[in-house]
Every structure is written in C-alpha cells, then in structure tokens.
Amino acid sequence: MDAVLSRVYPAFSISISYSNISTCENSLSQPIRPPLMARTYMHLLRATNSVGGDKIYPKHLKFAKRNREPQSRNSHPRKGSLNLPRKTDAVNLEVSPHRAVSAVRLMRIELGGAFADLLNEKGKGSGNNEMGYVERTLGFRTRDLDDRDLRLVTDIVGGTIRWRRYLDHLIMSLCHEENMFRGMEPLLLQILRIGFYEIVKLEMPPYAVVDENVRLAKAALRPGAGNLVNGILRKLVLLKEKNSLPLPKLEGNDRAQARVLAILYSHPVWMVRRWTKYLGQEEAIRLMMWNNSNPSFSLRANRRKGFTRDDLMMRLKTLKVPHEPSLHLDDFVRIGTGMQIVIQAGLLKEGLVVSLVDPHPGETIIDCCAAPGGKTLFMASLLSQKGMVSAIDVNNGRLRILKETAKLQGVDDVITFIHADLRIFSEKNPVKSDKVLLDAPCSGLGVLSKRPDLRWNKKLEDMEQLKNLQDDLLNAAALLVKPGGVLVYSTCSIDPEENEKRVAAFLLSHPDFRIEPADGYVPPDFITESGFYFSNPLKHSLDGSFAARLVRS
Template sequence: MALPAYLCSGISLTSYPHELFRLSSNSLHTRTSQRLLCTTSLIDNEQGNSSKPAKYRLRPKKSKPKSVDKPKELKAKVVDKSKKLFSNVSPHRAASAVRLLRIEEQGAYADLLNANSNEIKYIHGTLGFRIKPLDARNSRLVTDIVSGVLRWKRYLDYLIFSLYRRTKGANDIEPLLQQILRIGAYEIVKLGMPPYAVVNENVTLAKAALRIGAGNMVNGILRKIASCKENDTLPLPAVEGDSRSKARALGVIYSHPVWMVRRWISYLGQEATINLMEWNNNPPCFGLRANNNKGISRDDLVVLLNKLEVPYKLSPYLEEFVHVTTGLQNVIQAGLIKEGTCAVQDESAGLVVSVVDPQPGETIIDCCAAPGGKTLFMASHLQGQGKVIAIDINRGRLRMVEEGAIIQALDSVVTTCHNDLCDFVVGSSIQADKVLLDAPCSGLGVLRKKPDLRWKRSLEDLEQLMSLQDKLLDAASLLVKPGGILVYSTCSTDPGENMERVDSFLTRHPEFIVESVEKFVPDEFVSEEGFYFSHTSNHFLDGAFAARLYRMTN
C-alpha cells in the first residue's frame, strides 16, 4: 500500500521532480477518447529509455478504424453522459483505471495520488459519467489494484498482447482500454478472482467508458486469459539464448525493465536477481517508530496496536521499531501518526541514523533532509541538547520536515533551511560535528514500496544521479569539522551510487577515511569494507547503504 504524501515524512523517499503534475481532466479525457501513441512499450530498448521506439510500441493507426468515435460525436456524448450516475459500473475498477491512466500518461506519482481528495472529480471528468462514491473499502481496493497492476504491468501486457494478436491481428489498444484489460488480467491471474465476475465487471466498465466494441474486446481477451489460466497454458517467454534475451524474458516474467534486470544480473547473478524481483513484486511492509521523544516507548505503541487489532512484529534491530504488513490504514485513521505517537519509517532508514550515532549536544547538518524521516529520528536522540540543521532544495518537502518536527515535539532542536546544498556551502562558515548526506538516488532499494518507480527510472537517470551525488558529496564535506563525521547514504542497492561514489570521493578528498560502521549496526549489516548495507532479501527490509567517513584533524 502506498502512503498518503502528508504521512510520508517518516519514509525514506527518493527525490521527486519539483513539478509533479500538470494535469487537466479535459486534456486527459480528450486524449483517452482517441487512439493515441501509448508511451508504454512492452519491451524496453536496451537503454531502458521508453521514449524510443520499441518492438511492441503501441502506435496510432493512420486511418481511423470504424469502431472509434469521431471527436465531435464523442463530445456531444460526453456532455450527455456527465449528468448521469452509472450505478452498474464497479466504482473501484473505474477509479483504478483512471488513476493508472494518470500515472502512465501524466507521469503522476502513485503515492501522491492517494492523497488527492479531488480525485473523484477527475474520475468523473475522465470517464464522462459519475460513479458511486468510493467508501473506505473501495479506496483500499483502488490502492491495491493500482499497485498490483503497476508492479505486474509488463507481464500483464505480455499476456494481453500475446492473446490479442492471436484473436485480432492488430497491435494498437487505446490507453483507457489497455488499463481496463490490465486490471481484468491482474484480477484473474494474480488475484485468482472468479473469472465470471471479473469479465462482467470490466466489460461493463469498458462499454460505459468507451463503447460497446471495447466491451466486446475486453470480453474476448479476458475470457481467453481465464481459459489459459484454467488449463495452465498462460503464455510465458522462455529464458534462453544470450544474456540479453534471457534478461528480456526475465523482465517479462517478473515484470521489471530489461536494463534493471541486466544490471542486477551483472553484479548479483541470476538467482539473486530473481529473488530481488520477487521481493519487489510483493506488497510492502512498513516500519513504525515509537516516538520516545514524546515519552512513548515501543511497549506503549504495542498496547495501542493491540487495541487497534493491527498485527505487528518487534524489530530485532532497533528497540523503538515494529513492523506491520497489514493495518497501517487503521494506525493512520486512529491518528497515531498525526498526533506524533509514532512515525512511519523503515528500519533500514533507522539504521542509517544508527550509523550517524547522534549524541546530545552535537550540531548535525542533514544536507538533503526532506521529508525528514532521518532528521527527526536524529533529533530525537539529542534529548533537547544540540541541533539538527535540515537543508533541502524543495520548499514543499521541507515544510513536511517542519510539520513533522512540531508533531513530534522536536521543533526546539530542528532548524530548516531552504537552499541548494551547493549554494549553501558557498561562504558558509558552519562546521558540524556530524553531517548526513542522504543523497537523491534511483530508489532501487525501495521498489517494493513504490510500484511505479521501476517504470520511471532509466539508465540515463542513474548516470545523472551519480554525477549529482559526487557534487553533493563535495559540498557536504565542507561542512564537516576536522575530527567530525560525514555519513553518505542512499536507498539504492546499486554499487554505482554507493561504494563507487565513496571510492571516487576518497580519491578527491584524502582528508577523509572510512570508519567502519561495525560499532553502530548489527554485524549482519556490515560489508567487508566497513559500509552499512541492508539487503532486501536477507533482511526483509528496504535496500539501503551508508558509509561513515571520518575527517582527519590534519
């Protein structure tokens, strides 16, 4: 389950572009009502850049097929339909289809859409009719379906296109219809729902939102998928041939971009890559940190979780933490996060704070602080003595740090500073005891929590991020006093963003040396080189990395 953005202050998030949406319901409706070039390619090209032509790219037809409404006629139909409530349409499927469309067509972020209370207006505007209101159960279903379809997108498309080609011989499907097909295929194949109900509901949606012909197509394809599942003959690519072909096949079977599969196989091997992809495809679990600073111990939190009937496990690594797989909604609805009783934070992020080892009286600079999960946990170690200066380039996200500090009663020790770190260091004379650079990164360690992220990242992003990480490391190093500590961390598992960045930094900055993290985190998290590393499949946590770098006194 993805979290509402306003509650994300405790989660290690990757950086977002500043401008997330430029959405207009009108524009999307017009676009979905016509056959379009769909930006999703079934198989990535080798660079992982989906903007380039790919083998299974969905293309518009040159001449309009008979079954497609002309825009003018469609406009008249929409005006008419917008007045009506379509009570026979499954509201959570309709909402899921529109949300998926927004994520794919507009680049919206799944976790932020969850928080958007205007979504229903957008859904009505896109569909051209009203659906029944979404109650809490329906909203949860939307979140689950959207996350599941996003995770399994490549595999679902493979199924749909294998069967669609067989039945129709065409290769274009309009975007909204494609989302409806994915939802139906996901429900049949991955959720194991009764095919009869799934086919009926999605056919009704396609007929209402598009036209009768679209409903017929959904009927044909979903029935075929259901029958293949029943007979155990669902199409699957063979993992054979050269490394590229194998990566392509694995990318379909486990629904990941080919460039990621190839990169992981190159440094993890095939078996560990498969384990990692299986991990990423499961619903996430979440860490909860009891807010000691407000006098709440983990035992107190456990009492509250028991009252809410939320199952939990105690963290074996950090005494303030528990993790929950289901029931986070109950925790949120009960107000435990809003009132600062606990914060949502993965233990992998909590362990980065252990690597920093904040002590009362220290001055700590958090160079890339927002939304503030680590800032606030560090501040809670200070027992009211010392300070954490939280810098971030993103004003909106920095506000979340400020709000979190107030909620968690840490505002007396947290100061925020809205700035680009590279500008902040120019002319700055501050030298801190400890500096944390939790750098913007690919987020490859948190793909399980962020189902859409794998499709938004490319190999080019990784290269750009590495160069930004070098720049930020150079800037952060200026803020460390001689004898002080610089901690560099990411929520990535990629060596290029982790060890290689540290090696490159040490070459440029001989005044720093690696100090092993062995005194600060359990042995199982310590690499041979003395770095902190949480591995998704070994520790059942998000993937994270941290290096503790000591600035020598002369």
Template structure:
C-alpha cells in the same frame, strides 16, 4: 493494434493470473472497461482473449515466457514475467545473477509493509506505541533492529483513523532510514547538518535523539518542502533544535563557517531500492537518469565533506541498490581524498 486495446486485456489477465480474481468478475469488468474506454465492439475481442486465458488457467495449460536461451532472451522473458523494464533487468542480471534478480523483482511486486517510529521527543516509548496499536486492533511487532521502531502487518488506514500521527505520537518511517540515523548516532549537544534534507524523516528522527540539546541544520533547495519539514518539526516537538536553510549546497558550503560534528548526505538517487513502494518509478527511470544521478551525487558528497569538522563524521546514504551509486561513490570519494 491501438495501445489502449492492448493495455485493457493486460489488466484483465493480471486480475485473473496474479490477483486471483474470480473469472466471471475479471472478464465482465474488463469487457465493460473496453466498451466505455474504446467502443462497444472492443468488448468482443477482450472477451475472447480473457476467456481463452481463463480456460487455459483452469486446465493448467497457461503458457508463460520461459527464462532460457542467451542473456537477451532471458531478459525479455523476465521483463514480461516480472513487469520491469528490460534495461533494468539486463543490469540486474549482470550485477546479481538470475536467481537473485528474480527474487528482487518478485519483492518489488509485493504489497509493501510499513514501519512507525515512536516519538521519543513526546516521551512515547515503543512499548507505549505497541499498546496503543493493540487497542486499535492493529497487528504489529517491535523492530528487531531499532529500539524506537514498530513493524506493521497491515496498512496504515487504522493508524491514520486512530489519530496517532495527528497527535504526534509517531511518524511513518522505513527502518532503512532509521538505520541511517543509527549509523550517524546523534548525541545530545551535537551540531549536525542534513544536506538535501526534504522531506525530512531522518532529520526529525535525529532531532528526537538530541533531547533538545544541539542543532540540526536542514538544507534543501525546495522552499515548499522545507516549510512542510518545519511544520512537522513543530508537530513532533523538535522545532527548537531544527534550523531550516533554503539553499543549494554549493552556496551553503561557501558561506557556512560553522563546521559540524556530523554531516548527512541523503543524496538524490535513482530510487531503485524502493520500487515496492514506488511502483511507477521503474517505468519513469532510464539508464541515462542513472548516469546523471551518479554525477550529481559525487558533487554533493565533495561539497558536504567541506562542512565536517576535523574528526567529525560524514554519512552518505541513498535508497538505491545500484553499485555506481553505492560502493562506486565511496571508492571514488576516498580515492580523490
């Protein structure tokens, strides 16, 4: 069977089973898609498949893969049920067990939520931001973990239309990124180096904490992304403490004489901890990619350690849940000194 002829009915089944689209709408639109994308006769096959699924669902007889048998059989079933690649499912079954693995994949498939950071550099408090959001009829609540963050109950459309970010009142940032900044604990007067800084959300957050006293050297090899970061710093009113450095970390560590109070290694990673917001990533990553990332992270961490002054702070952060990228890196770094 042609690949596209397999994929089109799958889209229709997803609408019926997962999205709850009314059967007549899901079936008719999928038939139209098959006729346009393939040929007129393909609509008959799609119609037959989706009508059968719809009738079985209405009678409560819809068959789903059963998560049973040996580990391979369970992984295959979960791959179909939860739409994750089998290599990933196998890893997580080993690391987290069946129940936690299913909960994790269900989370990855849910619509993501967003958070906003009030821009202290523009003297915007969280209370100010909550009031402004309320005026825009945006449902939000204060973060329970961070004093400058607000959680949104809906998407970002109303926030964008209201011009809050355009005016520099806030920026979009995950609370997980805010927690990294909280660990670093930037203080007025600190000298900070942010390695692999782009796109710069954590750097801009730290810059706001410095209250115009101190410096943040933002290091990244991508000149275009650094330019965007610098423009964002101007927009948010923190450009006086943000110093862009376009360089790879090898070269930067060799030529940089000034040691920092605090160094952040926000390293490139597999990204497997943020699949709810990057749904395509699961299908573009492989286990080999993970191995390559682990090697790169280890190198970056050792280089960054050379930039910390005696008694200073080195913080390593990633957006992955893989043990090799987290505790494994910590253990290796501490063991090798």
C-alpha cells in the same frame, strides 16, 4: 509515542528531482511500447503532471495534438476522452466502484505522473477529489469506497503497475494484431490490465472478473469496448484453464534471456541485466520477486523511550491502521497500508541511518538533503533541545512539508531550515559542523517493492547522472565537516555504483577522511565486510539501503 521504521525511507520519501521520468524503455531492450495516446485526458495531466517537473508521454501528447480532429461532443461519443468535466449527479451502481477507481488511479499515475504510493492511501494524495476524477474520466460517479474496496484498490493499482510489462505481453499476445494493442486507447488498456491482473495474479473467479470489467468498459467507454474486453478476457480464461499462457521461454544468449526475464518478472531490461551482472541470475530473480511482492512496513517500538510494542499496537488500533506483531522480532509490528496515517500521527521515527549519525545533545548537525525530513525530525528529537540541526534542501515545497511537520512535532526550535542547493551553499558558507548527513538523491532501486511505478520511470542513463550528482554532493558535504567530525553518506539504493563505489571515489580525493566501521551503531547483521551499513531485501526482507560513516581527521 515513538516508533522507528526499520528501514531507511518511508514510502513517501520519493521524489528524485534529477530523474527523467519516462515510460519508454531504454535502447537495450525491445520494449513493448505503450499504446499511442490517441485521445487526451487533459484533466488528469493538468492535475498531476507537475510531479518532479517531468512530463509523461511527451511524444504521444504531441501525436495527440497533431492529429486532433475538430472537437464536437457528437462526433466523439466515447466517454472518458473529453477535457471538460461532465455535470452528472448519477451514481452508477452497475459498475464495481473499486474497479472504476482503480482504472482512474492507473490513468492518473501513468498519464499524469501521480505517485502510486501516495494515491494508495485513503483520502491522501488523491484527496477528496477522487470521485471528481472518476466522474471526469469515466463520465459517472460510483458509490463511495468502503474499507474493503480501498484494500482492493491498493492491491489492484500496485499489482497492475508492478506487473505491467508481463500483463502487456499477454494482452498483446491475445490481440488480433500488434497494431491493435499499440493503438489501444489508454482507458481501455487499463481496464484490460486490471482484468488480466485479477485473473492471472489475484486468481479471482474468472467469469465474474470478465463480467465486471466488461460492464466497466461499456459504461466508461462504449458497448463495442465492452465486447472487445469480453473477447480478450475470455481467451485469457481459456488459456489459463489449459495452463498455456503465451509466455516466452528462458533461452538464448544473455541479452535474449534478460529480455525474457524482463517479461516474466516485469522489470525493465536494463535492471535485469544490471542485477544479473552484480548478483547472478538466480539472485536477480529473487530480487525481482521481492520487488513484486506486496510491501509491508516494519515499525519498531522505541523502548528506550519507554514505548512498548503493546503501546504501539494500541496507538495503531486507535488510528485504525491494520497491523500484526512481528513473528521474529520482539519490538516490531508490521503494517501493510496506512503509512500516511502513521506519519501524520507523528508516530514514525527514522532508524538506522540516524543511528549511524549518532546525534548527541549540544551538537551541530547539517542534514544536507533533508526533505521531507524523516531523519531531520528524528535527529532533532535526539538533541533534547540542545544543539541545532540545519536542514538544507533544494526543493522548497518539500522543505515546507518538513517545516510544518517539525512544528507539529514540537522540534522546530532546534531546526534551521535552509532552502539552497548544497553545492552553492557549501561554497558560500564556511560553517563547520560536528556531524553532516548526506542522504543523497538516488535511483531508489532498493525500494522498488514500495514504489511500484519507480521501475518504469528510471532509465539506465539516469544512473550516470545520479553518480555525478552524488559525487558533487559528497564533495560539497565534506566542506561542512569540522576536523574530527563525521560525515554519513546514505542512499536507498542497492546498487554498488551509488554506494561503495561513490565512497571509494570520495576517499581517493579526500585523504583526510576515513571509514569508521558501523559496529556499535547498528545491529551486526546489517554491517558489511567493509564496515558499511547495508540492508538487503534478500537477506533482511526489508527495503534496500546503504550508509557509510566517514570521519575527518
């Protein structure tokens, strides 16, 4: 029952412990700052703020505390702003459930740092508490979501996050004044973003969208909020009908153009500038369009194990995961949602980076940054119970997930789990292995289509920190390779600074290592002139990823 994901990372292999998560832009841009959080949504923050150990909106939280007025239910009639869970059994049938759930998920992601991709899967990440969050945030429950509602929530949440900058530009342009936008309460802003996204990007029937979002604002906030949503959305509908949305023109110098592109394609300015520098403006635009497209995943049936595409499709059907056969590749099946189900069913094996490691029975392998473990598990299964994979990770929680999955998949007998910082471990343990994989923490710039929130959480400064960390980890990993052994360095980034340039810097200080071209390990289409593995979203319609095979003399 093997399937191979035809890209380096699954959607959930996400957390980069070293990133500073922040929703504020870097100084290169003139950002549309998110509105001040004048009210607290502590139940959202408490529930989800610990992801990655970083806090979202710190300044705004301080602001909220400093300005807190004496709390009294009577003096705060707005719904959705109180910390205490409300007790109500009432199910609101007036409000469309998918919009209510989308608004609350967006609040959780933006205020609480919950991950968009985990939240998008049915019943996972958000768990069975979904209605609890809805009730505490909006003050009422809705009926449970059916499959169609869930698909809409996935579309709306993912799209609204991706297009946030573009939507905020439009919303701000249609507010009477900038301060109105900046001071807008978070829930009201999410409702407007949903309405704008539905009208402009999903092209849903506009007056129905207006009606539904007005209803949501009235029920979740107050009648005045509904009137405001009504006024702004109607303005938008008129402008859209006249084909005159207030969007900036692409003109001026490079910096000015980057700012415009950042709005039109909804990315941080620093990313636009970086890609324009590396790829040229045209390719940078294509890349942003890819990042904004709806993600799909390709699974490959592992024929070597006698598992055909029909078998794979049968399993997906049983698991109720919507899928379709690839038009171009015989063994491939494409799925849009349901990746969590695929992973839990143990149906997924990580592909091409592991092909570059090329594990054989009897070998010793160290997976230096192993969790949550897609590659460890695949490598372990290739050992046929002979040999050992040492799975190291600094994050104990993620390592625990790996342990549990290894047990479920029956490969835990060939894995040693090591909770350690690689840099310290490699100094203290003079072990030498046949193969070492360093799947390094990275910016994730190759997987932005699957991680809609990631672009807003990354800053230019993170890139410098990551480079240093990657260098340190490469140096540490090299200590674990025996003479004649292999070191594979991989990332899910398309940024040369994290890929080719890290390898070049490493080789300068490690003359005993040389590049072994990826020929013979991965399909030729994925091999660069320098012999590296590289999947390019613009060329392969897959997530971006990189790997280098380095052999020690």
